[in-house]
Amino acid sequence: MGELILDISELKTNFYTYEGVVKAIDEISFSLEKGDTLGIVGETGCGKSVTVLSLLQLILPPGKIESGRIVYKANGKRINLLEQSEPFMRNVRGNEISMIFQEASSALNPVLNINTQVSESFLLHRQKELCESVLENLSERVDKSKRFSRLFLRCLNYRYKKKLRKAENNLLKHGHYGRLIKKDAKRLTIDLLASLGIPNPSEVIKRYPHELSGGMQQRVVISMALACNPNILIADEPTSNLDVTIQAQILDLIEKLKGEYKTSILFITHDLGVIAEIASKVIVLYAGALVEFAPVRELFKNPLHPYTKALLNSVPKLERRERLESIRGNVPNLVDPPAGCRFHPRCPGVMDICRSSKPEQIINRTHGGQVHSVACFLYRNTKAWYEN
Amino acid sequence: MNFLNYIIRRLLLLIVVLIGVTVVIFILMALFSPAQRASAFITDIKQFGDIDSIIRTYGLDKPVYIQYFNWLKQIFQGNFGWSTTVSRPVIDAFKFFFPNTLELALFSAPIIILVGIWIGSLSAVHRDKPVDHFTRVLAIVGWSLPTFWFGLILLMIFYGYFQGLFPPEALGYKAHTFVNSAEFVRYTRINSIDALLNGELWIFVDAIRHLVLPVITLTVVQIALVMRIMRSSMLEAMGKGYVLTARAKGAAWKTVIKKHARRNALIPVVTVSGWLFALMMAGVVITETIFNRKGLGWWWARAATQLDIPSVLMAVLFNGILFVVTNLIVDILYAYIDPRVRLG
Numbered sequence: 150m151g152e153l154i155l156d157i158s159e160l161k162t163n164f165y166t167y168e169g170v171v172k173a174i175d176e177i178s179f180s181l182e183k184g185d186t187l188g189i190v191g192e193t194g195c196g197k198s199v200t201v202l203s204l205l206q207l208i209l210p211p212g213k214i215e216s217g218r219i220v221y222k223a224n225g226k227r228i229n230l231l232e233q234s235e236p237f238m239r240n241v242r243g244n245e246i247s248m249i250f251q252e253a254s255s256a257l258n259p260v261l262n263i264n265t266q267v268s269e270s271f272l273l274h275r276q277k278e279l280c281e282s283v284l285e286n287l288s289e290r291v292d293k294s295k296r297f298s299r300l301f302l303r304c305l306n307y308r309y310k311k312k313l314r315k316a317e318n319n320l321l322k323h324g325h326y327g328r329l330i331k332k333d334a335k336r337l338t339i340d341l342l343a344s345l346g347i348p349n350p351s352e353v354i355k356r357y358p359h360e361l362s363g364g365m366q367q368r369v370v371i372s373m374a375l376a377c378n379p380n381i382l383i384a385d386e387p388t389s390n391l392d393v394t395i396q397a398q399i400l401d402l403i404e405k406l407k408g409e410y411k412t413s414i415l416f417i418t419h420d421l422g423v424i425a426e427i428a429s430k431v432i433v434l435y436a437g438a439l440v441e442f443a444p445v446r447e448l449f450k451n452p453l454h455p456y457t458k459a460l461l462n463s464v465p466k467l468e469r470r471e472r473l474e475s476i477r478g479n480v481p482n483l484v485d486p487p488a489g490c491r492f493h494p495r496c497p498g499v500m501d502i503c504r505s506s507k508p509e510q511i512i513n514r515t516h517g518g519q520v521h522s523v524a525c526f527l528y529r530n531t532k533a534w535y536e537n
Numbered sequence: 538m539n540f541l542n543y544i545i546r547r548l549l550l551l552i553v554v555l556i557g558v559t560v561v562i563f564i565l566m567a568l569f570s571p572a573q574r575a576s577a578f579i580t581d582i583k584q585f586g587d588i589d590s591i592i593r594t595y596g597l598d599k600p601v602y603i604q605y606f607n608w609l610k611q612i613f614q615g616n617f618g619w620s621t622t623v624s625r626p627v628i629d630a631f632k633f634f635f636p637n638t639l640e641l642a643l644f645s646a647p648i649i650i651l652v653g654i655w656i657g658s659l660s661a662v663h664r665d666k667p668v669d670h671f672t673r674v675l676a677i678v679g680w681s682l683p684t685f686w687f688g689l690i691l692l693m694i695f696y697g698y699f700q701g702l703f704p705p706e707a708l709g710y711k712a713h714t715f716v717n718s719a720e721f722v723r724y725t726r727i728n729s730i731d732a733l734l735n736g737e738l739w740i741f742v743d744a745i746r747h748l749v750l751p752v753i754t755l756t757v758v759q760i761a762l763v764m765r766i767m768r769s770s771m772l773e774a775m776g777k778g779y780v781l782t783a784r785a786k787g788a789a790w791k792t793v794i795k796k797h798a799r800r801n802a803l804i805p806v807v808t809v810s811g812w813l814f815a816l817m818m819a820g821v822v823i824t825e826t827i828f829n830r831k832g833l834g835w836w837w838a839r840a841a842t843q844l845d846i847p848s849v850l851m852a853v854l855f856n857g858i859l860f861v862v863t864n865l866i867v868d869i870l871y872a873y874i875d876p877r878v879r880l881g
Contacts, residue, residue: 207784243787250785255778260800260875273787357876373786 153222154413155181155204155381160217162196162203165210169484173199174437175491176217178510181381186407186414188428188445190421190460192480196437197417201383204415205246206230206238221246223380244274247374251386253366257358263369264354267341268334270376275337276330283329337376345372345402364395368402375406382407383415388423400427421464425449433457436481436491439510443521453523455496490526502526543872543879551865558857559612563605566850571597577618577846612854618847622839627851630836636726637707638825638832642817643727644748645755650810653760657767658802662794664772672764679761688754688827695750703749705829712743751828755821759813766809771802804875811867818863819856 158178164171174196181187189197203214219230223245230241242248250256258266271279335354342350345368358366367387374382384403388396404427407414416428424431424445431448433441433456441454452458459476478495481487487494493503503526511529512522566574575591592598596607611617617627660672695703708716708728715721715737716728724734729748732740774780775798783793822834829835833852840848872878 205785207781239787239789241787242785248782248785250778250782252778256782258779258783258797258801259877261797262876269783269788270786359877370782373782 152183153180154183156220158218160203161215162199162208162212163215164212171483172437172486173483177439179432179442181413181415183413184411186416186428188424188431189415189417189434190424190431191434192419194480195434197434198385201385201415201417205242243270244377245379246381247379248383248385249371249374249387252390253370256370257366259358262355262357264335264338267373267376268338270373271334271337274377279330279333283333341372341376363391367391367399378410379412382412385417436486437483438491439524441523444519447521453528454525455498456492498527500526539879540872544869547865547868551861554861558861559609562853562857563608567601617851620845620848622843622845622848627847631851634831634833634836637830638818640727640729641751641832642814645752645817646814648756649759649763649813653763654767654806657764658771658799661768661771676761676764679757682758684754684758684823688824691750691754692827703746707747707830709743712740751824751830754824763806763809767802767806770805771798774798774802800874807867807870811863815860815863818859
């Protein structure tokens, strides 16, 4: 078992709407290993996106993170992200944990060109490095020339240090400096886009989002997330609006980048096929609750929770010609979720206890020694584990 | 290059539209009988016998297309006929009244647009907080104030209790005499600007004092409109995906608002602002009448009630051109803000 990079426990987020309190996610616990890909599966509205938005604390009022712990471990330190201040979180977002959004066309700002949008990440998180490299370039140039320029450089150096001390975020506003830094950021942007396989990047960065194709837009969105080489990449249905060939390209790209940058990935999707392809472990969410956690092959081979089983049964298969099954009933309204197990009104194996109390995660290990857990009373007796 | 192309295309289109405007106005005019139109040239009741000779002199019985070209020629020569309301040629009256209206619009429009955008985004950013509730109540109050009533209240307060603080008309007596004397060069005919150009600060102050009340009357009502539009479009923009993307990049909330949300939110506001400016230029009849500011609205309101047809025609032509040009400016601003427009 590898080192954990992210450990989320009992995370709870509510939305205070006019209809009542929407209990969007209810005490979800899971963890992500370093360099691993964790898939999050579930229907629309089951709390996949809310989970990851809570993780980055991007939930806006009326939403509120009620309780829980999000322990992020990096550089040997363990930090509970929920206890951190907003400026600290700003430094984490996009820098250490970044996110790819579902619809590239709406995730890009229509009135700003690609360069402005992608280089923004560099300008936010790599300012010190950019300043230093700009200064280095300047000093190289100055060294070759006369003595009086050396004086100039010393002045410049002095000014630079003073400004760095004064306000890191305001350096950009200092005319000449700002321009040099932006130029440097542009160079980085071109390199980044080229590494993502975008043809002719120095032309592309001048364009606006509407002038690019869907696949290109998605690549740009990915490039924004990868700009600062994050430790964790959250992909929120990055392929849901693309056609299959582009989808395959994007998945390949993410796979390749994962190998290159040693990034851990949280991959959200409702597409089980995509999960099978990219994730190594999967968590299944239903109506804001975590129902099952398993390694991906185990999940497909031996699904335990009745919901997971039903979900897998509703995927069309070529070798099976009978009528496609659907899950009876409807997704519950999260303002007033069912008591006990949230799946019990739709569950074929419902028991009395399911209606009254909430099932705990029951943890077991597969034959290979991997963890497989399920929140269901059917498995209270662990002997029943593999008999189903 | 794309942007420049767009502007050139729009300018070429402008010419076509302007020709269309003159055609429509001429058709309106051609609906009158020659005798009716000839009466527009009569300045004295004794001239009624000359109608036939007027028709012949001005070619009012010629074919329509020849008349149209004659009319165009006259317009280009600045010959719009005689305004009976103010007893001088229409073109002179226009030159006299136009700067007063322009001055009013030039002072009101920036206030309306900037303050409206500012309050609107403030209210959207602090949604459902006290600031938002307060500005929304103000907006509703402002928008439901009838201009004439609000103007009269201001008039009552400032002419009744604080006499002489903000006087009526466009200039005080002393300043008016000085402005029309030979010492004062009228570069633009706009009092306040001319005063600055001539270096006469006291005239500038006088002009501003005469502007305060009409500007308040105009702005209070229209800020409410701009503010409400800005608020709703800002709220819409703040809910968009790109705002979330920017926040996920680690940008500060303030940067997100300024750089990402506001520019998108400005698009509908630009339309309304252009429209408001054009409406103001087309004559703010009530405001100018209440404060006795002799501007276009003041003149045309009288012209319309006294059947001063040449003046009214001038008003129609001016409004047509004004709206076409304002639309062009709005479109160019649009294209500047939103790159998607440049394609079309």
